[in-house]
Amino acid sequence: MTAPNPASQPRQFLEHLYHAAVQRALPLHNTAAYLPKPPKGRTIVLGAGKAGGSMVQAVEALWPADAPLEGLVVTRYHHIPPRPAGLKQRIELVEAAHPVPDAAGLAAAQRILAMTQGLTADDLVLCLISGGGSSLLTLPAEGLTLEDKQRINKDLLNSGANIGEMNCVRKHLSRIKGGRLAAACAPARVITLTISDVPGDDPSIIASGPTVPDASTCAEAVAILARYGIAIPGGLMSLLEQGALETPKPGDAAFNGHEVHMIATPQQSLEAAAAVARDAGLTAYILSDEMEGESREVGKVHAALARAVALKGQPFQKPCVILSGGETTVTIKKQPDGTPKGRGGRAGEFCMGLALGLQGQAGVYALAADTDGIDGVEDNAGAFVAPDTLERALAKGMKLNRYLDRNDAYGYFEPLGDLVITGPTNTNVNDFRAILVL
Structure with missing residues (x-):
């Protein structure tokens, strides 16, 4: 044009x-080069983000028609594009709230984590991650309610904190972010396809990095909460201060053999x-x-x-x-x-x-x-x-x-x-x- x-x-x-x-950033234009051959075992697609709907459709269009494909991805309400004629749906798409999480996002995260159970070394997990995943993939730490998480998220959004600071806190108050989803997939092979929405294209910040190692610490999360005057339940603050909510770090064996590909930046x-x-x-x-x-x-x-x-x-x-x-x-x-x-x-x-x-x-x-x-x-x-x-x-x-x-x-x-x-x-x-x- x-x-x-x-x-x-x-x-x-x-x-x-x-x-x-x-x-330039639409997934169908950028995905084919990063898809592996179908594995010996199952292929499960998991993920979250505002581009989740179009990322799913790209994988469904490009994956061999005779190869098994299943999974669950959560995207923002009204962000599922019209399905192209003739494209068979093989991956379930659900919708949830952004930028403040809701019960639908919590239910989706619970289901996604449950789908990692029983995976073997013959299986492949394709993780589709894009911006917005931090609120769409919400699974609060033990002792933190959804209502607590919603309030903390609102406070972070209104505080002036940058995306790295916000996601540092989110990762340490979650059971699925900050590399925890990838750890749950072991011993399956994990390949993450991601669309960057953050300065520097750091995959550990995009959607709070559910499938990549996290170098940030509980101590940093405590400092960020203090800097912006954001309160969390006392028991959770004590756990943060003790380092009891630490995330998997670079070098952790849980990430051995994993791949991360930035398909759009x-x-x-x-x-x-x-x-x-x-x-x-x-x-x-x-x-x-x-x-x-x-x-x-x-x-x-x-x-x-x-x-x-x-x-x-x-x-x-x-x-x-x-x-x-x-x-x-x-x-x-x-x-x-x-x-x-x-x-x-x-x-x-x-x-x-x-x-x-x-x-x-x-x-x-x-x-x-x-x-x-x-x-x-x-x-x-x-x-x-x-x-x-x-x-x-x-x-x-x-x-x-x-x-x-x-x-x-x-x-x-x-x-x-x-x-x-x-x-x-x-x-x-x-x-x-x-x-x-x-």
Whole structure:
């Protein structure tokens, strides 16, 4: 498909780049090279994540029709793609809640762990892991209830902790994360196929690493809980402090012979978008696929860079596209009852910070969206920013700072018609940001 003209259709052009990034991360394009031959024994597919539905369908389409295949994978509600005509279902798919776990995720995790019982050295376990698995695959440590886990998860999400910190805590308060699922599969061979949604593509962080060794410690989890003022039941805190909830570490024999393959990454998707931009005659620059920090502050930094390009031709010459990825955070401001004051997610918060920093800079357009199609818990993937964003908002009596103060990106961009709504994309390589400087 030919890209829209960036000068006359800047929004459509940026949306085209986003879709190119998403397409690069779809499992059917990336799975075949990593599938082994069917084993002598059983092949069981287990997994969790927002890309779980499309990963399952890729395996079902590519696995030999005459070879046994079974299993269970859990994905987010409404994230199972339509089944292609003629594709036989051999792996069960169930849905659960994200980003806060629910009873359906707990039941799925219990069933997945039970399916590892009785495996032999002749058997193969294919684990399909993608972002979102931390909440979808929830099996609290002994002494921790689902309600406890839900509250802790909400507190982590609202704290401003980065994904590595959140998942360190999650791993040590779980019976299935942090390598424990792989340990339960012994002595079967385990091959993990994963789609990265984290800065650095560390498989021990993606979905809290249920099938890979965990180098983090109970002591680190205790420090993170203290840093962000997050309470857990006293008995569990004592166990953490004693190191009694430690995860399997690198070098553990439980991981002997295991393989991990990264089938899609944020960098690959950014490169796909860059290639489309270059084909349209623009220079494309990828800043990083590992950006972290408060979303609004990252937005302001991107705005300063874009303004320098627009006004001074530094450090890049215009016209150009500036791309970045990673996983930023939003520290949520709460009402007295503990609920968030506004609606929105990381991408929308970034766009508010960007718009504030750009101050209507002529010739600069931007789009930020989550590659799973859902920004936080709303129905939008992200938002679009144009030179007249602030002006159009003020004409409606909307002052940006008021919306920033309550983390209300959805409330700010919806009346402007500048939400980006795609629906679930069936993959997830995290944040996608594109700035067009004409």
